[in-house]
Amino acid sequence: MSTYTRQFRRILQDPILAIALLFVILFVFVAIIMPLLAMIGESLSPAGLPRFENYLSQPAFQRIITNTVVLGLSVAIGGTLLGFLFAYVQVKVKVPFKRFMHIMALIPIISPPFALASAIILLFGRNGMILKGIFGVRCIWGAGRSCNDIYGLDGLTIVLSLSLFTVAYLNLKGMLEALDPALEEAGTNLGGSKWHVFRTVTIPMLIPGLAGSFLLLFVEAIADLGNPLVLGGNFEVLSTRIYLSVVGLYDTTGAAVLSVILLLPSLTIFIIQRYWINRASVVSVTGKPSGTPQQITHPLVRWTLFAIVMAVCLLIILIYGTIVVGAFTKVLGVNNTFTLQNFDFVINGYGSKAMIDTTVLSAVATPVAGFLGILIAFLVVRKTFLGRGLLDFATMLGVAVPGTILGIGYLLVFNNDLTITLPFGGETPTIITLIPKLAGGRALLGGSLAIILVFIIRSIPAALRSGSSLLAQIDPAIEEASISLGADNAVTFRKITLPLIRPAFFSGLVYAFARSMTTISAIIFLTTPQTRIMTAQILNEVENGRFGNAFAYCVILILIVVAAIGILTITLGSTSGSTRSLEGGR
Amino acid sequence: MSQQPNTPPTSGRLQLNAVSKSFLRRGGGTPMLAVDHVSLDIPKGEFVTLLGPSGCGKTTTLRLIAGFEMPTSGQILLDDQDITNRPPNKRDMGMVFQSYALFPHMTVFDNITYGLELRKISRQNIKEQTNHALEMVGLTGLGERRPNQLSGGQQQRVALARAMVIEPRVLLFDEPLSNLDAKLRVQMRSEIRNLQKRMNITSIYVTHDQTEAMAMSDRIVVMNAGHIEQIGVPSEIYRRPASRFVADFIGRANFVETQIESVNGDGVTVRLLGQTVTVPMSTRPNIGDKFEAVLRPEGLKLHNDPSLQQVLVEQAMYLGSEIEYIVQANGKSLIVVDTDPRSEFVYSEGQTIGLGMVHETIQLLPLAPR
Numbered sequence: 001m002s003t004y005t006r007q008f009r010r011i012l013q014d015p016i017l018a019i020a021l022l023f024v025i026l027f028v029f030v031a032i033i034m035p036l037l038a039m040i041g042e043s044l045s046p047a048g049l050p051r052f053e054n055y056l057s058q059p060a061f062q063r064i065i066t067n068t069v070v071l072g073l074s075v076a077i078g079g080t081l082l083g084f085l086f087a088y089v090q091v092k093v094k095v096p097f098k099r100f101m102h103i104m105a106l107i108p109i110i111s112p113p114f115a116l117a118s119a120i121i122l123l124f125g126r127n128g129m130i131l132k133g134i135f136g137v138r139c140i141w142g143a144g145r146s147c148n149d150i151y152g153l154d155g156l157t158i159v160l161s162l163s164l165f166t167v168a169y170l171n172l173k174g175m176l177e178a179l180d181p182a183l184e185e186a187g188t189n190l191g192g193s194k195w196h197v198f199r200t201v202t203i204p205m206l207i208p209g210l211a212g213s214f215l216l217l218f219v220e221a222i223a224d225l226g227n228p229l230v231l232g233g234n235f236e237v238l239s240t241r242i243y244l245s246v247v248g249l250y251d252t253t254g255a256a257v258l259s260v261i262l263l264l265p266s267l268t269i270f271i272i273q274r275y276w277i278n279r280a281s282v283v284s285v286t287g288k289p290s291g292t293p294q295q296i297t298h299p300l301v302r303w304t305l306f307a308i309v310m311a312v313c314l315l316i317i318l319i320y321g322t323i324v325v326g327a328f329t330k331v332l333g334v335n336n337t338f339t340l341q342n343f344d345f346v347i348n349g350y351g352s353k354a355m356i357d358t359t360v361l362s363a364v365a366t367p368v369a370g371f372l373g374i375l376i377a378f379l380v381v382r383k384t385f386l387g388r389g390l391l392d393f394a395t396m397l398g399v400a401v402p403g404t405i406l407g408i409g410y411l412l413v414f415n416n417d418l419t420i421t422l423p424f425g426g427e428t429p430t431i432i433t434l435i436p437k438l439a440g441g442r443a444l445l446g447g448s449l450a451i452i453l454v455f456i457i458r459s460i461p462a463a464l465r466s467g468s469s470l471l472a473q474i475d476p477a478i479e480e481a482s483i484s485l486g487a488d489n490a491v492t493f494r495k496i497t498l499p500l501i502r503p504a505f506f507s508g509l510v511y512a513f514a515r516s517m518t519t520i521s522a523i524i525f526l527t528t529p530q531t532r533i534m535t536a537q538i539l540n541e542v543e544n545g546r547f548g549n550a551f552a553y554c555v556i557l558i559l560i561v562v563a564a565i566g567i568l569t570i571t572l573g574s575t576s577g578s579t580r581s582l583e584g585g586r
Numbered sequence: 587m588s589q590q591p592n593t594p595p596t597s598g599r600l601q602l603n604a605v606s607k608s609f610l611r612r613g614g615g616t617p618m619l620a621v622d623h624v625s626l627d628i629p630k631g632e633f634v635t636l637l638g639p640s641g642c643g644k645t646t647t648l649r650l651i652a653g654f655e656m657p658t659s660g661q662i663l664l665d666d667q668d669i670t671n672r673p674p675n676k677r678d679m680g681m682v683f684q685s686y687a688l689f690p691h692m693t694v695f696d697n698i699t700y701g702l703e704l705r706k707i708s709r710q711n712i713k714e715q716t717n718h719a720l721e722m723v724g725l726t727g728l729g730e731r732r733p734n735q736l737s738g739g740q741q742q743r744v745a746l747a748r749a750m751v752i753e754p755r756v757l758l759f760d761e762p763l764s765n766l767d768a769k770l771r772v773q774m775r776s777e778i779r780n781l782q783k784r785m786n787i788t789s790i791y792v793t794h795d796q797t798e799a800m801a802m803s804d805r806i807v808v809m810n811a812g813h814i815e816q817i818g819v820p821s822e823i824y825r826r827p828a829s830r831f832v833a834d835f836i837g838r839a840n841f842v843e844t845q846i847e848s849v850n851g852d853g854v855t856v857r858l859l860g861q862t863v864t865v866p867m868s869t870r871p872n873i874g875d876k877f878e879a880v881l882r883p884e885g886l887k888l889h890n891d892p893s894l895q896q897v898l899v900e901q902a903m904y905l906g907s908e909i910e911y912i913v914q915a916n917g918k919s920l921i922v923v924d925t926d927p928r929s930e931f932v933y934s935e936g937q938t939i940g941l942g943m944v945h946e947t948i949q950l951l952p953l954a955p956r
Contacts, residue, residue, distance in 0.1 A: 013671075013673055014673070475683075475685050475687055477683040477684070477685050477687035478687045478688075478689060478690075480652075480654055480674070480681070480683070480687065481681065481683060481687040481688075481689070481745075481748070482689070482700065483654075483673075483674045483675045484652055484653075484654075484674055484675070484677075484679060484680065484681040484749075484758075485675075485680070485700055485701030485704065485748070485749075485752060486675050486676075486678075486701055486704040486705060486752070487675055487700075487704055488673070488675050491704070495700075496689060499691045500690065500691060
């Protein structure tokens with residue numbers, strides 16, 4: 001045990017390091033652990049505990065749970081397959097337009113919630129332009145209860161797979177590229193056919209990547225709120241039920257109970273993904289690829305894969321095209337008159353406050369998240385202290401926990417001033433406010449602090465991951481060299497570490513801004529009349545059927561994100577980081 | 587290169603007093619003792635090598651001196667000051683890393699000025715000293731390059747210049763040449779040694795390459811399993827190894843068991859390979875005590891002499907500068923190295939020949955109980 005005390009003394013010797021560590025731990029505790037504990041505490045309270053049984057025994061709720069799992073599975077399968085298809089074609093198949101396919105696969109990264117769902121509704125919905133408009137198909141009531149429309153599981157699977165498959169794509173593309181061609185050559189050399197080698201060498205090597213993507217997409221899908229809300233129809237899932245419990249029934253206790261039920265699979269899979277899949281990875285061992293990878297040239301295979309991928313690309317174009325066209329149209333599909341009213345509404349009218357608030361809050365959160373993420377990465381990778389694995393884990397909870405759950409936790413914790421009453425002080429006890437009321441009505445700064453906090457805690461994990469993976473590749477001796485030349489920890493961090501992991505810092509910033517601008521589930525309960533957030537406004541417009549306004553919001557949101565990426569690229573001068581940002585995320 | 591170093595460091599005596607370092611094993615259990623009561627006293631300007639196989643604790647010892655690790659017990663003194671708990675950036679030691687650890691985002695020039703800039707020296711002086719350091723390592727004109735635009739040997743020189751330019755009290759080298767090819771390694775080791783002598787900086791050099799250690803060092807510290815096996819000048823280490831480990835690790839050795847026949851004057855007489863041999867020895871063993879003779883391969887000679895013990899040549903390998911034989915003597919395989927350039931003394935496999943010894947090369951070691 002004396003080793004720990006020595007480590008501790010070592011850290012105390014450098015006050016800046018000690019303060020940084022203390023601050024980071026405190027921040028993570030307040031911004032993520034406390035809300036989670038409050039939420040769990042609420043669900044286990046005398047009011048909450050009996051409701052577990054109540055919920056779990058009701059058939060209606062059992063169906064919601066089943067729906068959630070089925071949605072998670074179908075999106076995980078659909079998204080992973082889509083990602084694998086794009087990655088495989090990109091790396092291993094000789095086809096034209098690869099650059100185009102790559103960009104198409106990256107586009108869904110910047111997708112405001114509801115944008116895809118709304119576009120799909122307009123295209124394929126009950127009055128959709130394609131089914132009804134082009135083919136004249138009416139809603140046909142099937143043998144059972146449902147209509148053959150886009151609402152429900154099928155539509156959700158398509159939209160969620162399309163919006164989430166980029167992660168799987170980048171993940172698997174990286175693995176396929178890192179795969180030593182000598183392995184496949186060895187397989188062929190031993191007499192295996194291309195198909196045999198694909199089955200027995202390529203796929204097994206990719207299993208960690210496939211499984212990792214699958215689990216990640218599962219968690220993302222069951223956490224998603226925006227799409228089921230708009231596109232769910234009668235298909236209800238846990239996240240929408242939690243949302244309605246809070247917004248419709250003002251039942252935070254019930255929401256907390258449901259949150260715990262949703263949290264269990266999310267956390268379990270997060271832990272599996274983190275400790276099992278990452279360890280099972282075999283590709284990283286092989287090191288630098290030698291030789292050139294062989295590409296598939298068989299015409300039938302080539303052109304079939306090409307056609308499928310191109311079809312998906314066209315669907316993405318169609319969807320984003322609908323968003324843009326819809327933003328300039330009065331009522332797309334009904335009254336196709338060109339108009340600027342929608343933009344006027346957002347820029348000059350009611351929406352301008354949301355636009356400004358969201359951008360300002362995101363811009364405040366972004367550098368903090370980027371810096372904290374890199375700082376935590378540095379502490380976790382480079383310094384030894386008790387509980388460093390725990391710090392890493394707790395920070396990652398920022399994305400592992402579904403946003404709605406985090407939102408409820410914030411509501412519970414920050415709805416009142418957090419105070420402590422000092423035990424001494426005589427007649428009138430001294431009450432010290434530790435954290436003032438951050439969320440809800442009459443909160444500090446109109447609740448904007450809580451929103452910034454959520455933006456930060458949801459964005460730190462990306463910077464942490466890209467930062468720590470880059471740091472792990474940098475020889476610790478480089479930092480030791482700086483220290484042996486007389487620099488202290490702070491100077492070394494500023495002059496050596498930070499410049500070296502600038503790509504990770506850059507990608508962390510890009511990701512933080514994009515994520516903050518587009519997040520909905522975590523902040524939906526935290527917006528106040530004084531602080532409006534664009535995504536919440538989009539939901540409002542979509543729910544009222546004003547798609548034109550919603551699309552205008554989306555277009556402006558996308559433009560702001562793209563502009564911010566541009567500004568970051570110019571100021572930080574790193575273009576190589578932009579792809580890394582996408583890999584590091586989630 | 588004829589310029590004198592600006593101001594030679596004024597001091598640099600380094601002492602280690604019973605320094606130990608244990609690491610916690612993963613998953614608990616008894617801690618692993620990586621460095622076991624190592625004591626050293628290195629006067630200013632000496633070049634000392636820590637030599638040993640991988641895992642012997644030499645690098646950990648170096649990192650303890652540098653301050654990157656904290657000793658579990660023991661004391662480290664620099665010029666009689668206790669620096670055991672002093673952080674590495676306040677120790678005034680320059681280190682050359684195995685991977686060079688150049689700052690990849692800085693030019694060669696900026697790499698070398700890095701340490702000077704932390705030392706409140708005027709701009710003009712920094713520039714002069716850096717240029718001087720560049721000249722010393724023969725890299726004049728390459729200051730504006732990035733490390734990745736340099737060859738391995740040039741990177742090595744930058745690392746050297748960067749560590750030396752701050753004129754530290756102690757220079758630490760962690761296997762600095764292990765990433766270079768054989769020819770360059772030989773060239774660099776004499777350059778490092780020359781620079782070190784000129785600047786007269788106390789130096790600790792870690793290597794597992796015994797030739798490197800022999801070529802460069804004032805003294806060699808042979809380490810094994812965390813402790814010091816022997817400290818001595820290179821010739822002493824080679825000719826009078828203190829243990830079987832040292833004899834085996836430094837150069838090559840044949841080990842032949844023997845026992846004391848008589849003790850006389852300042853030596854002892856033993857029977858070895860059919861000959862009576864007198865070997866100098868400082869201790870006074872008893873007659874009949876068992877010993878192990880260390881026979882260096884080049885101390886054994888093959889002669890066409892029937893009076894010598896006859897051995898069978900099992901294998902003969904022609905290596906250019908020498909011929910290496912493996913011979914059978916009474917069922918024991920011995921290595922014999924012959925550097926005689928005359929071709930008439932080349933023996934072939936299957937031949938039986940007499941085996942002679944150069945008596946001065948024989949060293950007796952107490953037979954370690956096994």
